Amino acid sequence: MQCAEVSGLSDELPRDVGSLFSDTYTEENRYRFCGQELRITQHFGANLGVAAPVWDAALYLCRYFEEQKMNFKEKKIIELGAGTGIVGILVSLLGGRVTVTDLPHALPQIRKNVSVNVSSDHIPNVSALSWGIDQVHFPQDYDLVLGADIVYLKETYDLLIQTLQHLCGPQTTIFLSSKMRKEHGTVDFFQNILPQYFNVEIVKRDSEDDINIYKVTRFQN
Incomplete structure:
Protein backbone atom coordinates (compact mmCIF):
# COMPACT_ATOMS: atom_id res chain seq x y z
CA MET A 1 0.00 0.00 0.00
CA GLN A 2 1.02 3.62 -0.30
CA CYS A 3 2.99 5.32 2.44
CA ALA A 4 1.69 8.81 1.77
CA GLU A 5 -0.86 10.54 -0.36
CA VAL A 6 -0.88 13.96 -1.96
CA SER A 7 -3.18 16.06 0.17
CA GLY A 8 -5.26 19.09 -0.72
CA LEU A 9 -5.81 18.15 -4.37
CA SER A 10 -9.22 17.58 -5.88
CA ASP A 11 -9.36 14.61 -8.24
CA GLU A 12 -11.76 16.56 -10.42
CA LEU A 13 -10.32 18.43 -13.38
CA PRO A 14 -11.58 22.03 -13.64
CA ARG A 15 -12.42 23.49 -17.02
CA ASP A 16 -9.74 26.10 -16.38
CA VAL A 17 -6.83 23.81 -15.58
CA GLY A 18 -4.55 26.75 -14.83
CA SER A 19 -6.75 27.76 -11.91
CA LEU A 20 -5.82 24.55 -10.09
CA PHE A 21 -2.10 25.14 -10.60
CA SER A 22 -1.82 28.93 -10.41
CA ASP A 23 0.79 28.73 -7.64
CA THR A 24 4.22 27.29 -8.39
CA TYR A 25 5.78 24.99 -5.81
CA THR A 26 7.40 21.58 -5.45
CA GLU A 27 6.26 18.75 -3.23
CA GLU A 28 7.80 15.34 -2.58
CA ASN A 29 5.83 12.34 -1.33
CA ARG A 30 6.80 8.79 -0.55
CA TYR A 31 4.79 5.75 -1.54
CA ARG A 32 5.27 2.03 -0.98
CA PHE A 33 4.06 -0.66 -3.34
CA CYS A 34 5.25 -4.22 -3.93
CA GLY A 35 8.03 -3.78 -1.37
CA GLN A 36 9.42 -0.75 -3.22
CA GLU A 37 9.58 2.74 -1.73
CA LEU A 38 9.06 5.49 -4.29
CA ASN A 47 3.55 24.91 -17.02
CA LEU A 48 2.88 21.28 -16.12
CA GLY A 49 -0.82 21.57 -15.36
CA VAL A 50 -2.44 18.15 -15.00
CA ALA A 51 0.92 16.41 -15.51
CA ALA A 52 2.16 17.69 -12.14
CA PRO A 53 0.32 15.61 -9.52
CA VAL A 54 0.14 11.96 -8.62
CA TRP A 55 -3.51 11.24 -9.40
CA ASP A 56 -5.50 8.69 -7.42
CA ALA A 57 -5.99 6.52 -10.51
CA THR A 84 5.16 12.04 -12.62
CA GLY A 85 6.16 8.61 -13.93
CA ILE A 86 5.13 6.77 -10.77
CA VAL A 87 3.53 3.80 -12.54
CA GLY A 88 6.39 3.28 -15.00
CA ILE A 89 8.97 3.69 -12.27
CA LEU A 90 7.31 1.03 -10.10
CA VAL A 91 7.09 -1.42 -12.99
CA SER A 92 10.74 -0.74 -13.84
CA LEU A 93 11.81 -1.49 -10.26
CA LEU A 94 9.90 -4.77 -10.57
CA GLY A 95 12.02 -5.83 -13.53
CA GLY A 96 10.18 -4.43 -16.54
CA ARG A 97 11.91 -2.95 -19.59
CA VAL A 98 9.97 0.28 -19.57
CA THR A 99 9.49 3.26 -21.83
CA VAL A 100 7.80 6.17 -20.06
CA THR A 101 6.13 8.75 -22.31
CA ASP A 102 4.33 12.06 -22.13
CA LEU A 103 4.32 15.40 -23.91
CA PRO A 104 7.73 17.16 -24.02
CA HIS A 105 6.97 19.65 -21.24
CA ALA A 106 6.41 16.81 -18.73
CA LEU A 107 9.65 14.94 -19.42
CA PRO A 108 11.97 16.87 -17.03
CA GLN A 109 9.74 15.97 -14.07
CA ILE A 110 9.69 12.31 -15.15
CA ARG A 111 13.46 12.20 -15.64
CA LYS A 112 13.97 13.71 -12.18
CA ASN A 113 11.80 11.05 -10.56
CA VAL A 114 13.46 8.27 -12.56
CA SER A 115 16.93 9.42 -11.48
CA VAL A 116 15.92 9.48 -7.82
CA ASN A 117 14.27 6.07 -7.78
CA VAL A 118 15.95 3.81 -10.35
CA SER A 119 19.62 2.90 -10.44
CA SER A 120 19.40 -0.67 -11.73
CA ASP A 121 19.86 -2.21 -15.14
CA HIS A 122 16.24 -1.42 -15.89
CA ILE A 123 16.36 2.38 -15.98
CA PRO A 124 13.30 3.46 -18.00
CA ASN A 125 13.64 5.18 -21.31
CA VAL A 126 11.87 8.56 -21.12
CA SER A 127 10.48 9.76 -24.46
CA ALA A 128 8.06 12.30 -25.89
CA LEU A 129 4.96 10.80 -27.46
CA SER A 130 2.18 12.97 -28.88
CA TRP A 131 -0.80 10.72 -29.51
CA GLY A 132 -1.80 10.30 -33.12
CA ILE A 133 1.59 11.55 -34.31
CA ASP A 134 4.63 10.03 -32.62
CA GLN A 135 3.43 6.46 -32.12
CA VAL A 136 4.86 5.49 -35.52
CA HIS A 137 8.34 5.94 -34.02
CA PHE A 138 7.65 3.26 -31.40
CA PRO A 139 7.57 -0.53 -31.85
CA ILE A 161 -7.24 5.13 -30.12
CA GLN A 162 -4.80 5.52 -33.03
CA THR A 163 -1.87 5.27 -30.62
CA LEU A 164 -3.22 2.19 -28.87
CA GLN A 165 -3.90 0.49 -32.20
CA HIS A 166 -0.29 1.02 -33.25
CA LEU A 167 1.29 -0.05 -29.95
CA CYS A 168 -0.94 -3.03 -29.30
CA GLY A 169 0.17 -6.27 -30.95
CA PRO A 170 -1.63 -9.63 -30.83
CA GLN A 171 -0.08 -10.50 -27.45
CA THR A 172 -0.28 -7.03 -25.89
CA THR A 173 -2.36 -6.29 -22.80
CA ILE A 174 -3.40 -2.72 -22.01
CA PHE A 175 -4.23 -1.60 -18.47
CA LEU A 176 -6.04 1.73 -18.17
CA SER A 177 -6.94 3.13 -14.75
CA SER A 178 -9.35 6.03 -14.84
CA LYS A 179 -11.47 8.33 -12.76
CA MET A 180 -14.89 8.05 -14.37
CA ARG A 181 -15.62 11.69 -15.16
CA LYS A 182 -18.93 11.74 -17.03
CA GLU A 183 -18.66 15.45 -17.80
CA HIS A 184 -15.39 14.83 -19.67
CA GLY A 185 -16.74 11.91 -21.70
CA THR A 186 -14.68 9.33 -19.83
CA VAL A 187 -17.61 6.99 -19.34
CA ASP A 188 -18.56 7.27 -23.01
CA PHE A 189 -14.98 6.49 -24.05
CA PHE A 190 -14.83 3.23 -22.11
CA GLN A 191 -18.41 2.10 -22.69
CA ASN A 192 -18.93 3.09 -26.32
CA ILE A 193 -15.75 4.22 -28.11
CA LEU A 194 -12.99 1.86 -26.96
CA PRO A 195 -15.10 -1.33 -27.37
CA GLN A 196 -15.40 -0.60 -31.09
CA TYR A 197 -11.68 -1.32 -31.45
CA PHE A 198 -10.70 -3.60 -28.55
CA ASN A 199 -11.94 -6.15 -26.07
CA VAL A 200 -12.61 -4.18 -22.88
CA GLU A 201 -13.04 -5.69 -19.41
CA ILE A 202 -13.30 -4.04 -15.99
CA VAL A 203 -10.92 -5.88 -13.66
CA LYS A 204 -11.23 -3.66 -10.60
CA ARG A 205 -13.53 -0.89 -9.43
CA ASP A 206 -13.40 1.55 -6.53
CA SER A 207 -17.03 2.64 -6.18
CA GLU A 208 -16.23 5.15 -3.44
CA ASP A 209 -13.73 7.13 -5.53
CA ASP A 210 -15.35 6.13 -8.86
CA ILE A 211 -12.14 4.71 -10.36
CA ASN A 212 -12.10 1.77 -12.76
CA ILE A 213 -9.24 -0.34 -14.05
CA TYR A 214 -9.77 -1.77 -17.51
CA LYS A 215 -7.96 -4.66 -19.17
CA VAL A 216 -7.91 -4.12 -22.92
CA THR A 217 -6.79 -6.50 -25.69
CA ARG A 218 -7.01 -6.69 -29.47
CA PHE A 219 -9.79 -8.57 -31.21
CA GLN A 220 -8.52 -11.98 -32.29
CA ASN A 221 -9.07 -13.03 -35.91
Whole structure:
Protein backbone atom coordinates (compact mmCIF):
# COMPACT_ATOMS: atom_id res chain seq x y z
CA MET A 1 0.00 0.00 0.00
CA GLN A 2 1.02 3.62 -0.30
CA CYS A 3 2.99 5.32 2.44
CA ALA A 4 1.69 8.81 1.77
CA GLU A 5 -0.86 10.54 -0.36
CA VAL A 6 -0.88 13.96 -1.96
CA SER A 7 -3.18 16.06 0.17
CA GLY A 8 -5.26 19.09 -0.72
CA LEU A 9 -5.81 18.15 -4.37
CA SER A 10 -9.22 17.58 -5.88
CA ASP A 11 -9.36 14.61 -8.24
CA GLU A 12 -11.76 16.56 -10.42
CA LEU A 13 -10.32 18.43 -13.38
CA PRO A 14 -11.58 22.03 -13.64
CA ARG A 15 -12.42 23.49 -17.02
CA ASP A 16 -9.74 26.10 -16.38
CA VAL A 17 -6.83 23.81 -15.58
CA GLY A 18 -4.55 26.75 -14.83
CA SER A 19 -6.75 27.76 -11.91
CA LEU A 20 -5.82 24.55 -10.09
CA PHE A 21 -2.10 25.14 -10.60
CA SER A 22 -1.82 28.93 -10.41
CA ASP A 23 0.79 28.73 -7.64
CA THR A 24 4.22 27.29 -8.39
CA TYR A 25 5.78 24.99 -5.81
CA THR A 26 7.40 21.58 -5.45
CA GLU A 27 6.26 18.75 -3.23
CA GLU A 28 7.80 15.34 -2.58
CA ASN A 29 5.83 12.34 -1.33
CA ARG A 30 6.80 8.79 -0.55
CA TYR A 31 4.79 5.75 -1.54
CA ARG A 32 5.27 2.03 -0.98
CA PHE A 33 4.06 -0.66 -3.34
CA CYS A 34 5.25 -4.22 -3.93
CA GLY A 35 8.03 -3.78 -1.37
CA GLN A 36 9.42 -0.75 -3.22
CA GLU A 37 9.58 2.74 -1.73
CA LEU A 38 9.06 5.49 -4.29
CA ARG A 39 10.06 9.13 -3.83
CA ILE A 40 7.98 11.20 -6.22
CA THR A 41 8.47 14.93 -6.74
CA GLN A 42 5.61 16.97 -8.15
CA HIS A 43 6.27 20.38 -9.69
CA PHE A 44 2.99 22.24 -9.38
CA GLY A 45 2.48 25.18 -11.69
CA ALA A 46 0.72 26.28 -14.85
CA ASN A 47 3.55 24.91 -17.02
CA LEU A 48 2.88 21.28 -16.12
CA GLY A 49 -0.82 21.57 -15.36
CA VAL A 50 -2.44 18.15 -15.00
CA ALA A 51 0.92 16.41 -15.51
CA ALA A 52 2.16 17.69 -12.14
CA PRO A 53 0.32 15.61 -9.52
CA VAL A 54 0.14 11.96 -8.62
CA TRP A 55 -3.51 11.24 -9.40
CA ASP A 56 -5.50 8.69 -7.42
CA ALA A 57 -5.99 6.52 -10.51
CA ALA A 58 -2.21 6.04 -10.75
CA LEU A 59 -2.02 4.94 -7.12
CA TYR A 60 -4.98 2.64 -7.66
CA LEU A 61 -3.22 0.99 -10.60
CA CYS A 62 -0.04 0.51 -8.56
CA ARG A 63 -2.09 -1.05 -5.77
CA TYR A 64 -3.76 -3.37 -8.28
CA PHE A 65 -0.36 -4.58 -9.48
CA GLU A 66 0.58 -5.23 -5.85
CA GLU A 67 -2.62 -7.14 -5.10
CA GLN A 68 -2.28 -9.26 -8.23
CA LYS A 69 1.43 -9.91 -7.58
CA MET A 70 2.00 -9.23 -11.25
CA ASN A 71 5.25 -10.36 -12.83
CA PHE A 72 6.92 -7.67 -14.95
CA LYS A 73 10.37 -9.23 -15.23
CA GLU A 74 11.86 -8.65 -18.69
CA LYS A 75 8.49 -7.64 -20.10
CA LYS A 76 8.49 -4.85 -22.67
CA ILE A 77 6.26 -2.08 -21.35
CA ILE A 78 5.22 1.44 -22.36
CA GLU A 79 3.35 3.98 -20.23
CA LEU A 80 1.31 6.73 -21.87
CA GLY A 81 0.70 10.16 -20.34
CA ALA A 82 2.97 9.31 -17.43
CA GLY A 83 2.93 12.69 -15.64
CA THR A 84 5.16 12.04 -12.62
CA GLY A 85 6.16 8.61 -13.93
CA ILE A 86 5.13 6.77 -10.77
CA VAL A 87 3.53 3.80 -12.54
CA GLY A 88 6.39 3.28 -15.00
CA ILE A 89 8.97 3.69 -12.27
CA LEU A 90 7.31 1.03 -10.10
CA VAL A 91 7.09 -1.42 -12.99
CA SER A 92 10.74 -0.74 -13.84
CA LEU A 93 11.81 -1.49 -10.26
CA LEU A 94 9.90 -4.77 -10.57
CA GLY A 95 12.02 -5.83 -13.53
CA GLY A 96 10.18 -4.43 -16.54
CA ARG A 97 11.91 -2.95 -19.59
CA VAL A 98 9.97 0.28 -19.57
CA THR A 99 9.49 3.26 -21.83
CA VAL A 100 7.80 6.17 -20.06
CA THR A 101 6.13 8.75 -22.31
CA ASP A 102 4.33 12.06 -22.13
CA LEU A 103 4.32 15.40 -23.91
CA PRO A 104 7.73 17.16 -24.02
CA HIS A 105 6.97 19.65 -21.24
CA ALA A 106 6.41 16.81 -18.73
CA LEU A 107 9.65 14.94 -19.42
CA PRO A 108 11.97 16.87 -17.03
CA GLN A 109 9.74 15.97 -14.07
CA ILE A 110 9.69 12.31 -15.15
CA ARG A 111 13.46 12.20 -15.64
CA LYS A 112 13.97 13.71 -12.18
CA ASN A 113 11.80 11.05 -10.56
CA VAL A 114 13.46 8.27 -12.56
CA SER A 115 16.93 9.42 -11.48
CA VAL A 116 15.92 9.48 -7.82
CA ASN A 117 14.27 6.07 -7.78
CA VAL A 118 15.95 3.81 -10.35
CA SER A 119 19.62 2.90 -10.44
CA SER A 120 19.40 -0.67 -11.73
CA ASP A 121 19.86 -2.21 -15.14
CA HIS A 122 16.24 -1.42 -15.89
CA ILE A 123 16.36 2.38 -15.98
CA PRO A 124 13.30 3.46 -18.00
CA ASN A 125 13.64 5.18 -21.31
CA VAL A 126 11.87 8.56 -21.12
CA SER A 127 10.48 9.76 -24.46
CA ALA A 128 8.06 12.30 -25.89
CA LEU A 129 4.96 10.80 -27.46
CA SER A 130 2.18 12.97 -28.88
CA TRP A 131 -0.80 10.72 -29.51
CA GLY A 132 -1.80 10.30 -33.12
CA ILE A 133 1.59 11.55 -34.31
CA ASP A 134 4.63 10.03 -32.62
CA GLN A 135 3.43 6.46 -32.12
CA VAL A 136 4.86 5.49 -35.52
CA HIS A 137 8.34 5.94 -34.02
CA PHE A 138 7.65 3.26 -31.40
CA PRO A 139 7.57 -0.53 -31.85
CA GLN A 140 4.43 -2.64 -32.01
CA ASP A 141 5.44 -5.56 -29.84
CA TYR A 142 4.92 -4.36 -26.27
CA ASP A 143 3.82 -6.88 -23.68
CA LEU A 144 1.99 -4.19 -21.71
CA VAL A 145 0.67 -0.70 -22.41
CA LEU A 146 -0.19 1.30 -19.27
CA GLY A 147 -2.12 4.49 -18.67
CA ALA A 148 -3.47 6.16 -15.52
CA ASP A 149 -6.01 8.99 -15.74
CA ILE A 150 -5.28 9.76 -19.38
CA VAL A 151 -8.92 9.77 -20.56
CA TYR A 152 -10.37 13.21 -19.82
CA LEU A 153 -10.17 15.34 -23.01
CA LYS A 154 -12.68 14.38 -25.70
CA GLU A 155 -10.61 15.94 -28.48
CA THR A 156 -7.77 13.49 -27.73
CA TYR A 157 -9.82 10.29 -27.77
CA ASP A 158 -9.42 9.52 -31.47
CA LEU A 159 -5.69 10.20 -31.16
CA LEU A 160 -5.43 7.86 -28.19
CA ILE A 161 -7.24 5.13 -30.12
CA GLN A 162 -4.80 5.52 -33.03
CA THR A 163 -1.87 5.27 -30.62
CA LEU A 164 -3.22 2.19 -28.87
CA GLN A 165 -3.90 0.49 -32.20
CA HIS A 166 -0.29 1.02 -33.25
CA LEU A 167 1.29 -0.05 -29.95
CA CYS A 168 -0.94 -3.03 -29.30
CA GLY A 169 0.17 -6.27 -30.95
CA PRO A 170 -1.63 -9.63 -30.83
CA GLN A 171 -0.08 -10.50 -27.45
CA THR A 172 -0.28 -7.03 -25.89
CA THR A 173 -2.36 -6.29 -22.80
CA ILE A 174 -3.40 -2.72 -22.01
CA PHE A 175 -4.23 -1.60 -18.47
CA LEU A 176 -6.04 1.73 -18.17
CA SER A 177 -6.94 3.13 -14.75
CA SER A 178 -9.35 6.03 -14.84
CA LYS A 179 -11.47 8.33 -12.76
CA MET A 180 -14.89 8.05 -14.37
CA ARG A 181 -15.62 11.69 -15.16
CA LYS A 182 -18.93 11.74 -17.03
CA GLU A 183 -18.66 15.45 -17.80
CA HIS A 184 -15.39 14.83 -19.67
CA GLY A 185 -16.74 11.91 -21.70
CA THR A 186 -14.68 9.33 -19.83
CA VAL A 187 -17.61 6.99 -19.34
CA ASP A 188 -18.56 7.27 -23.01
CA PHE A 189 -14.98 6.49 -24.05
CA PHE A 190 -14.83 3.23 -22.11
CA GLN A 191 -18.41 2.10 -22.69
CA ASN A 192 -18.93 3.09 -26.32
CA ILE A 193 -15.75 4.22 -28.11
CA LEU A 194 -12.99 1.86 -26.96
CA PRO A 195 -15.10 -1.33 -27.37
CA GLN A 196 -15.40 -0.60 -31.09
CA TYR A 197 -11.68 -1.32 -31.45
CA PHE A 198 -10.70 -3.60 -28.55
CA ASN A 199 -11.94 -6.15 -26.07
CA VAL A 200 -12.61 -4.18 -22.88
CA GLU A 201 -13.04 -5.69 -19.41
CA ILE A 202 -13.30 -4.04 -15.99
CA VAL A 203 -10.92 -5.88 -13.66
CA LYS A 204 -11.23 -3.66 -10.60
CA ARG A 205 -13.53 -0.89 -9.43
CA ASP A 206 -13.40 1.55 -6.53
CA SER A 207 -17.03 2.64 -6.18
CA GLU A 208 -16.23 5.15 -3.44
CA ASP A 209 -13.73 7.13 -5.53
CA ASP A 210 -15.35 6.13 -8.86
CA ILE A 211 -12.14 4.71 -10.36
CA ASN A 212 -12.10 1.77 -12.76
CA ILE A 213 -9.24 -0.34 -14.05
CA TYR A 214 -9.77 -1.77 -17.51
CA LYS A 215 -7.96 -4.66 -19.17
CA VAL A 216 -7.91 -4.12 -22.92
CA THR A 217 -6.79 -6.50 -25.69
CA ARG A 218 -7.01 -6.69 -29.47
CA PHE A 219 -9.79 -8.57 -31.21
CA GLN A 220 -8.52 -11.98 -32.29
CA ASN A 221 -9.07 -13.03 -35.91
